[in-house]
Amino acid sequence: MKVGYPCINRSIGCTANSTFKLASYSEERLIKTVKNNLECLAKILRYNVENDLLFFRISSDLVPFASHPVCKFDWMNHYKLQFKEIGEYIKKKDIRISMHPDQFILINSIKEKVVQRSINELDYHCKVLDAMGLDITSKIQIHVGGVYGDKPKAIERFVERYESLSESIKKRLVIENDDRLFSLKDCLYINQLTGIPVVFDSFHHECLNSEESVRDAIMKAQTAWKDKDGSLMVDYSSQKEGERRGKHATTIDLSLFKNFIDETKGLEFDIMLEIKDKEKSALKAIKLLKEMKIL
């Protein structure tokens, strides 16, 4: 089991997701920003390795506006060496990597323009992982998309569009159960039709499910991952007390986390803690897992 957190580290004083407004786009600005982001990403990964955090989500903002028409700059080539060095470190330390394009990325949209933009954005994510020379256990996770009042049709459109994607995207793309529209069961159905792996999001599953237990859900999600895809990826979070249903916790509740670990004992997966205070909670989780002799 590898443990990690997404995108941002608050302990080391720099970020690998710094961006700027489209209105202030310039090649110079882009070059400067990407340089900073790559340097900081290397620092974060070193911090993570020192702290036994071997799962990390790279921010989609690593190269701001990379898939936007305004960007004509060949960032991949310009920073070839830096990408390669980071990739070599990731491979040497056996770090698991994911990326998660945001909510605007829908391959099942009813608008052709949205689909095309989404594909361009997925292509950008692939290029980042390819430039690092990472294998296809490094995944790009998205949600299934919109329902548009007809779920079977929406799924049909997802499957159709998925089949028409380039091989390099298909090799890395995975779907994640969400908290309102497409449950784990829906995602596993899509897996049966396409073979696409399914990230299990435990918190979304709490919000929307077909009454599977966590253990049962994880075992089912595992069947969607083949050897070449690596271990099942799990996103873990819990409800923020006293807040709207679906709101992520500020810091990890270790007794809930312990329950989760007890319930899934013996099952192999990598776990990402989607909790507001990021590496702080991840460190607490690592400490607990060591005490429990799981790590």
Next chain:
DNA sequence: AGTTGTCAAGCTAGT
């Protein structure tokens, strides 16, 4: 220096 409004992009549900 500190504060506040705003940011490329889509969709759903609640008002």
Next chain:
DNA sequence: ACTAGCTTGACAACT
């Protein structure tokens, strides 16, 4: 018809 919320943060313009 409009907007908050989503992974939110943090950039940029204003006091």
